[in-house]
Amino acid sequence: MSFTHRKYVAFKPVRKTDRRWPDRVIEQAPQWCAVDLRDGNQALVKPMGVSQKQRLFDLLVKLGFKEIEIGFPAASQPDFDFCRKLIEEDRIPNDVSIQVLTQARPELIARTFEALKGAKQAIVHVYNSTSTVQREQVFELDRDGIREIAVNGARWVKEHADRTPETQWTFQYSPESFTGTELDFAVEVIDSVNAVWRPDQGQAVIINLPATVEMSTPNVFADQVEWVCDHVRHRDHFSISVHTHNDRGCGVAAAELAVMAGADRVEGTLMGNGERTGNMDLVTMAMNLYSQGIDPCLDLSGMAEIVETVEACTEISTHPRHPYAGDLVFTAFSGSHQDAIRKCLARRSADDLWQVAYLPIDPSDVGRRYDEVVRINSQSGKGGVAYVLERDYDISLPRWLQIEFSKVVQQEAETNGGEIDSLTIHRLFEEKYLSVAPAWALASYDLHRDEAGVRAHVSFGRPDHPMQLEGQGLGAVEAVVEALKAEFGVVVAVEAYDEFALGEGTRANALACIRVSIEGAHYSGAALAEDTTSATIQALLSAVARHVGTDRPAPAAARPAELSA
Known part of the structure; x- marks a missing residue:
């Protein structure tokens, strides 16, 4: 049976002769915003209960997130109640801003501000879709009609905020499905929203550019972000944020290139939980920065706790090959990999720069142990077997005996199948060589x-x-x-x-x-x-x-x- 080839719209690249982002490098972490409790929660088969939300919120605070999107209180009573719980029980640290989402509709915006009453500081995130396909096929409106929705939403947000000056407000606007929106129209809408909010007069504003559906390669998204940065008014007076999804498997790459293209802020979720294939993974992007010597401004040293909490709250298992967090990501079964790791670890001193073959970071930095690095199966070689004996039993073997004994271990693995643990390796060594009649x-x-x-x-x-x-x-x-x-x-x-x-x-x-x-x-x-x-x-x-x-x-x-x- 042949693969069915349907007719899809080919995404056109941005015509840009002055792109600068390819020559830039990321030198500092962006401002992070965790959207696990809203975007991540709405994507769950079984949405989180209050206790799960509280546990995950506390973890995000512990990790160092200063902006946390907690829900869509106008659309969900549980989200409304959770927002009130955080405020009334004084569970929000003074240096943390909660963020809530609302559509650009007057009754929803009013309900949103009701949920936020008494908050010290908060981000009101209003959105409407601007993409060509939604404009034409869902809303059946022209550009003026879509722009009017955005402007009205911005005006209603400002009016409610003006009536509650005791809260420090930040306004955020997202042209939903930005990646499917004509760039000139996206800028037109953004400028119209900012004309209401006036970031140039001191109002804190975030303009969020969501890849609601990932439609292109990451370089095209970077071109789009840079184009917007170059063409919007008052660029120096507000933050540009990105919110990438993973439909093409490139959510992290797109966010990284967007930061190179001028974005100040990144939204995502722990472990990439989110609609369809997921959101941009905050853990992966932050650890990518860490691996390059850049402080991610997040404490991810307790990776086991992060995985345990996310799994408990989302009821989704973490893939064993998940970058940085999976059970097997620091594990070498290959014989040549094991031998290289063993030799590099033997040569390095505590103060040396981290340069160990096959290990991009020191596993201990995220709370992993070296005994998880080398594990033995039928694909393993002499280096891995020798490493286990050295690590666990202080037994160093000469090269000729490493070669000979690794065949003994390999035969055991092939006979019994699966992984050979440390105790079995030691038992085989004793039986073969140390036992004395x-x-x-x-x-x-x-x-x-x-x-x-x-x-x-x-x-x-x-x-x-x-x-x-x-x-x-x-x-x-x-x-x-x-x-x-x-x-x-x-x-x-x-x-x-x-x-x-x-x-x-x-x-x-x-x-x-x-x-x-x-x-x-x-x-x-x-x-x-x-x-x-x-x-x-x-x-x-x-x-x-x-x-x-x-x-x-x-x-x-x-x-x-x-x-x-």
Whole structure:
């Protein structure tokens, strides 16, 4: 079945030869306005109750939002009651302005001001749609008719505000569906509204440019914003705000480019909850600034609390890949990613600039732990496995053993499916390398050095029936190898050998890892002990045991001739 191609209106770019925003960078955070309690709430299958609204409002205040849109009190009794609750219970901090939305209709504006009675400061947000399609097909009005709606709404807002001077008022106007409005008409309406409100005479005014439906690429939206900034009157006397949606998946990008194009203020919601595909995500945009060294003027360090609260209030789960907030966004399953992260973390000092492969920010800045960064599944490699052992058990493996052990872990993951946790990795390492058969457990050793080298006397096995080895070599390892050859008739070639001190102090444990070749086969062993020599000898015994057999070892004289040769 072929995909049906319908006829859609192609969005025309703005004809602009003087665009300046592509050469600009964002150097400071915009003014934020959280609209979770209005735009976000109206998009929920089950709108929030009073307790949920209060919880979310308190979180927004805690995060540092100074402007919070709390509802549409003229259209909803619960919104009206919540507005009254905040005011009458004195729940609004002195430095926070609540914002409410209303259509440009006299009875709705009157009800809005009734809801706001007694507020110290408030933003009255009035709107009407100006887009071509709504003008022609919904309202069936010409430009003059639409402009008259906006002007009348502005006048009614001003009249009510003049009657309640005890509140510090800010007026906000949105030409709804701005992105579908001819730019010259958008400016005409904005100028007409401002002619009523007179921001040039000191009235605080916000002109909000909403991408009510995201209709174009973000660069086109930036052109539209810059064009308006260049053509409206009294631009220096009022704020330009943007309110982007995510229909094309570019809500954050559009808001960022709009700020570069001259916008002073950004409206959005935590986690991008909103109509259709959602609103612009405040968390993502603020953290994008943070990742570039710009103070977002919001405290997002408690990301777990933010996610928990938003999920509880909206009853919408956060996607595990959600930028900055998802459970898996700082997690590396890929082996090459894990190896790079491990090496970068090992090299950096606390005062260094953050430069860690695959991690755009330090997870701890948003309350995440490093143990969430590297997780193991069948796609993981040696770096991730080594990182988990180092992080959780202070066990450092040499590269050759990382490669070998990662195959053990991968086989387990492929067999059982899914993720391999830290305890399982440690169990596999113990079973494969650290477990010691009682018949091969080191009991004691004695090393005597003279001009000929080192003479080793080693006792191992069960306490009631230990075995004794003696051998001579240039070092302890060679001496024990010679002793094993004399006792069991095996020729042991040491291919790799590493030892590590674990922890600090005189009783610190040591880890020894050894790889040997016997009769063309390869065997590895590892051991933990109180000193490196004990660990090395035990690792060697464990490796040889895998060839000879982990039961009671038989000396060369007692073994069949073919094994003694």
